[in-house]
Amino acid sequence: MGRDYFLDKDIIIGKDGNIYVVYSNINPFGYVYAYLKYIYTGKGIWKGYERALKYYGVHNLLKVNQEFVYEPCYNVSFPIIYESNVLKHLRPEDKIKEVIKSPKNILENIALEIYDKIGVRNIGITGSLLAGISHSSSDIDFVIYGIKDGLDFLNSFNGFERDEDWILETSKNYGISIEDAKELYDLRVRGIYKGVKYSFLFVYPYPLKYCDKVCKNVGEGEIVADISDNTYSIFYPSIVVLDNISLLKGEITPKTLTSYEGIYSMLLFKSKRIHARGMLMECNNGESILIIGDRNVKGYVRRLL
Numbered sequence: 587m588g589r590d591y592f593l594d595k596d597i598i599i600g601k602d603g604n605i606y607v608v609y610s611n612i613n614p615f616g617y618v619y620a621y622l623k624y625i626y627t628g629k630g631i632w633k634g635y636e637r638a639l640k641y642y643g644v645h646n647l648l649k650v651n652q653e654f655v656y657e658p659c660y661n662v663s664f665p666i667i668y669e670s671n672v673l674k675h676l677r678p679e680d681k682i683k684e685v686i687k688s689p690k691n692i693l694e695n696i697a698l699e700i701y702d703k704i705g706v707r708n709i710g711i712t713g714s715l716l717a718g719i720s721h722s723s724s725d726i727d728f729v730i731y732g733i734k735d736g737l738d739f740l741n742s743f744n745g746f747e748r749d750e751d752w753i754l755e756t757s758k759n760y761g762i763s764i765e766d767a768k769e770l771y772d773l774r775v776r777g778i779y780k781g782v783k784y785s786f787l788f789v790y791p792y793p794l795k796y797c798d799k800v801c802k803n804v805g806e807g808e809i810v811a812d813i814s815d816n817t818y819s820i821f822y823p824s825i826v827v828l829d830n831i832s833l834l835k836g837e838i839t840p841k842t843l844t845s846y847e848g849i850y851s852m853l854l855f856k857s858k859r860i861h862a863r864g865m866l867m868e869c870n871n872g873e874s875i876l877i878i879g880d881r882n883v884k885g886y887v888r889r890l891l
């Protein structure tokens with residue numbers, strides 16, 4: 587029996603026939619934080635499915651036509667699917683077991699080759715392979731669970747071939763320079779193996795408490811700061827602890843930075859000092875946060891050291 591709770595990067599098949607991706611380990615009562623990724627039209631290359639979310643990023647997610655729920659604890663609306671509308675709950679760790687036991691196509695054989703090379707066992711496969719709609723040119727999206735396995739992987743794996751397309755697409759999608767996009771790229775987590783694109787994503791392996799703190803927007807903030815703890819930067823959302831902070835703009839000085847833009851994860855992991863802009867938030871536990879990915883402030887993170 588698989589776990590009965592939802593984790594980031596799980597996939598949901600809705601009763602509407604559409605495919606959703608879970609993006610949080612928080613499990614509210616009655617619904618799941620998940621975004622709509624594929625809609626069945628009969629015309630798409632993913633076995634008749636087409637992408638509802640064509641490009642990643644919070645600014646694109648807001649354009650997707652799905653249910654959003656306002657969360658007063660976070661003062662923002664999130665895309666969700668009600669549990670009553672869940673037909674199937676697909677888990678990445680179950681898919682890797684299937685592939686190891688009996689790979690069914692060339693893509694799964696390549697996934698098995700990569701799996702054998704990296705030496706990580708707390709791992710799964712998500713994306714179109716998990717959803718069962720992959721085609722011959724699909725990417726392979728791996729999920730690595732836990733801090734230890736994630737850090738061991740990053741310290742031992744050097745990657746394969748460079749994916750230049752990702753740099754160009756990220757530059758165009760986020761409206762940033764090619765040089766800034768190159769700073770975000772990391773061959774260990776995104777590349778090409780035998781002509782197939784791969785990615786490695788990291789998931790904290792346990793559910794988190796719903797509404798553990800209440801936060802409110804304070805306004806736009808801009809900082810230069812050191813990163814004193816990057817342990818949770820590899821997960822989604824990316825969280826780092828700040829030190830030696832210079833407040834360039836804003837009413838409060840944040841002690842942590844949280845990024846809901848996944849492209850900044852590896853940059854935060856590798857950086858010692860950053861320049862960042864985002865939404866300042868103050869929470870009832872006394873915590874002050876700079877949020878990257880707020881809909882009202884187009885934030886960014888740039889590496890200084």
